[in-house]
Amino acid sequence: GRLGRVNNQLLEGNDTGLFVTVWLAVIDITTGKGGAANAGHEHPVIRKSGGDFEVVKYKHSPAVATIEGLQYKEHEFILEPGDCIFVYTDGVTEATNENLELMGEERMIDALNRHKDDGTSEILSAVKKEIDIFAGSAPQFDDITMMIFEYKGNE
Numbered sequence: 390g391r392l393g394r395v396n397n398q399l400l401e402g403n404d405t406g407l408f409v410t411v412w413l414a415v416i417d418i419t420t421g422k423g424g425a426a427n428a429g430h431e432h433p434v435i436r437k438s439g440g441d442f443e444v445v446k447y448k449h450s451p452a453v454a455t456i457e458g459l460q461y462k463e464h465e466f467i468l469e470p471g472d473c474i475f476v477y478t479d480g481v482t483e484a485t486n487e488n489l490e491l492m493g494e495e496r497m498i499d500a501l502n503r504h505k506d507d508g509t510s511e512i513l514s515a516v517k518k519e520i521d522i523f524a525g526s527a528p529q530f531d532d533i534t535m536m537i538f539e540y541k542g543n544e
Contacts, residue, residue: 390426473539
Protein backbone atom coordinates (compact mmCIF):
# COMPACT_ATOMS: atom_id res chain seq x y z
CA GLY A 390 0.00 0.00 0.00
CA ARG A 391 0.82 3.71 0.16
CA LEU A 392 2.73 3.49 3.42
CA GLY A 393 4.71 0.45 2.30
CA ARG A 394 6.14 2.40 -0.66
CA VAL A 395 7.09 5.33 1.59
CA ASN A 396 8.69 2.88 4.05
CA ASN A 397 10.91 1.30 1.39
CA GLN A 398 11.92 4.70 -0.04
CA LEU A 399 12.89 6.04 3.40
CA LEU A 400 14.95 2.92 4.16
CA GLU A 401 17.13 3.48 1.07
CA GLY A 402 20.37 5.07 2.22
CA ASN A 403 19.06 5.51 5.78
CA ASP A 404 22.48 4.97 7.37
CA THR A 405 21.56 6.88 10.54
CA GLY A 406 18.65 4.55 11.37
CA LEU A 407 16.11 7.37 11.55
CA PHE A 408 12.44 6.36 11.61
CA VAL A 409 9.09 8.15 11.69
CA THR A 410 5.72 7.37 13.25
CA VAL A 411 2.74 7.97 10.97
CA TRP A 412 -1.03 7.85 11.24
CA LEU A 413 -2.37 7.89 7.68
CA ALA A 414 -6.06 8.03 6.79
CA VAL A 415 -7.81 8.28 3.45
CA ILE A 416 -11.46 9.35 3.69
CA ASP A 417 -14.03 9.43 0.90
CA ILE A 418 -15.81 12.67 1.78
CA THR A 419 -18.85 11.73 -0.31
CA THR A 420 -19.58 8.57 1.73
CA GLY A 421 -17.64 8.97 5.00
CA LYS A 422 -15.88 5.65 4.39
CA GLY A 423 -12.24 5.62 5.36
CA GLY A 424 -9.20 3.48 5.90
CA ALA A 425 -6.36 4.21 8.32
CA ALA A 426 -2.93 2.74 8.94
CA ASN A 427 -1.01 3.37 12.15
CA ALA A 428 2.78 3.05 11.97
CA GLY A 429 3.83 3.33 15.60
CA HIS A 430 1.92 6.59 16.10
CA GLU A 431 -0.39 7.68 18.92
CA HIS A 432 -3.88 6.19 18.78
CA PRO A 433 -6.49 8.44 17.11
CA VAL A 434 -9.27 10.01 19.18
CA ILE A 435 -12.82 9.93 17.77
CA ARG A 436 -15.94 11.85 18.76
CA LYS A 437 -19.11 10.41 17.30
CA SER A 438 -21.71 13.11 16.59
CA GLY A 439 -23.17 14.26 19.93
CA GLY A 440 -20.85 11.98 21.92
CA ASP A 441 -17.59 12.25 23.82
CA PHE A 442 -14.04 12.10 22.51
CA GLU A 443 -12.65 8.59 23.03
CA VAL A 444 -9.33 6.95 22.15
CA VAL A 445 -9.66 4.24 19.49
CA LYS A 446 -7.05 1.56 20.20
CA TYR A 447 -5.99 -1.14 17.77
CA LYS A 448 -2.73 -2.89 17.02
CA HIS A 449 -0.05 -0.62 15.58
CA SER A 450 2.28 -1.53 12.76
CA PRO A 451 5.96 -0.72 13.34
CA ALA A 452 7.18 2.81 12.59
CA VAL A 453 8.07 3.75 9.01
CA ALA A 454 11.73 3.13 7.96
CA THR A 455 12.33 0.29 10.42
CA ILE A 456 11.68 -2.95 8.46
CA GLU A 457 12.08 -3.38 4.70
CA GLY A 458 9.10 -4.68 2.72
CA LEU A 459 6.64 -4.14 5.56
CA GLN A 460 2.95 -4.26 4.68
CA TYR A 461 0.90 -1.85 6.80
CA LYS A 462 -2.50 -3.09 7.98
CA GLU A 463 -5.38 -0.70 7.23
CA HIS A 464 -8.40 -0.43 9.50
CA GLU A 465 -11.67 0.53 7.84
CA PHE A 466 -14.13 2.94 9.43
CA ILE A 467 -17.21 4.98 8.57
CA LEU A 468 -17.77 8.58 9.60
CA GLU A 469 -21.27 9.99 10.03
CA PRO A 470 -21.97 13.73 9.69
CA GLY A 471 -20.74 15.53 12.82
CA ASP A 472 -18.09 12.91 13.69
CA CYS A 473 -14.61 14.22 14.53
CA ILE A 474 -11.14 12.67 14.38
CA PHE A 475 -8.36 14.16 16.55
CA VAL A 476 -4.75 13.07 15.97
CA TYR A 477 -1.65 14.32 17.72
CA THR A 478 2.04 13.75 18.34
CA ASP A 479 3.36 12.31 21.59
CA GLY A 480 4.56 15.81 22.53
CA VAL A 481 0.94 16.46 23.56
CA THR A 482 0.62 13.59 26.06
CA GLU A 483 4.29 13.84 27.08
CA ALA A 484 4.16 17.58 27.82
CA THR A 485 5.84 17.83 31.22
CA ASN A 486 5.27 20.19 34.15
CA GLU A 487 7.73 21.47 36.78
CA ASN A 488 7.17 18.31 38.91
CA LEU A 489 8.11 16.13 35.90
CA GLU A 490 4.52 14.84 35.60
CA LEU A 491 3.25 14.10 32.10
CA MET A 492 0.08 15.65 30.65
CA GLY A 493 -1.02 12.11 29.76
CA GLU A 494 -3.87 10.74 27.70
CA GLU A 495 -6.52 11.18 30.41
CA ARG A 496 -5.89 14.94 30.85
CA MET A 497 -5.87 15.36 27.05
CA ILE A 498 -9.24 13.56 26.70
CA ASP A 499 -10.71 15.59 29.58
CA ALA A 500 -9.58 18.81 27.85
CA LEU A 501 -11.12 17.67 24.56
CA ASN A 502 -14.42 16.77 26.22
CA ARG A 503 -14.63 20.08 28.10
CA HIS A 504 -14.71 21.72 24.66
CA LYS A 505 -16.36 18.96 22.58
CA ASP A 506 -19.27 21.16 21.45
CA ASP A 507 -17.01 24.01 20.25
CA GLY A 508 -15.84 24.44 16.66
CA THR A 509 -12.74 22.55 15.55
CA SER A 510 -10.32 25.50 15.70
CA GLU A 511 -11.67 26.46 19.15
CA ILE A 512 -11.11 22.88 20.36
CA LEU A 513 -7.47 22.96 19.21
CA SER A 514 -6.88 26.36 20.82
CA ALA A 515 -8.47 25.21 24.08
CA VAL A 516 -6.41 22.01 24.27
CA LYS A 517 -3.19 23.95 23.49
CA LYS A 518 -4.07 26.43 26.25
CA GLU A 519 -4.65 23.58 28.74
CA ILE A 520 -1.28 22.04 27.77
CA ASP A 521 0.40 25.43 28.32
CA ILE A 522 -1.28 25.88 31.73
CA PHE A 523 -0.32 22.33 32.75
CA ALA A 524 3.31 22.67 31.61
CA GLY A 525 3.76 26.10 33.17
CA SER A 526 7.36 27.30 32.81
CA ALA A 527 8.84 23.80 32.33
CA PRO A 528 10.81 23.45 29.07
CA GLN A 529 9.30 21.05 26.51
CA PHE A 530 11.47 18.53 24.66
CA ASP A 531 9.16 17.53 21.82
CA ASP A 532 6.91 19.16 19.24
CA ILE A 533 3.26 19.61 20.20
CA THR A 534 1.28 18.97 17.03
CA MET A 535 -2.49 18.39 16.80
CA MET A 536 -4.98 18.04 13.96
CA ILE A 537 -8.75 17.78 14.08
CA PHE A 538 -11.09 16.78 11.25
CA GLU A 539 -14.87 17.04 11.34
CA TYR A 540 -16.89 15.14 8.75
CA LYS A 541 -19.74 17.32 7.55
CA GLY A 542 -21.41 14.80 5.24
CA ASN A 543 -21.95 15.38 1.54
CA GLU A 544 -24.46 18.26 1.52
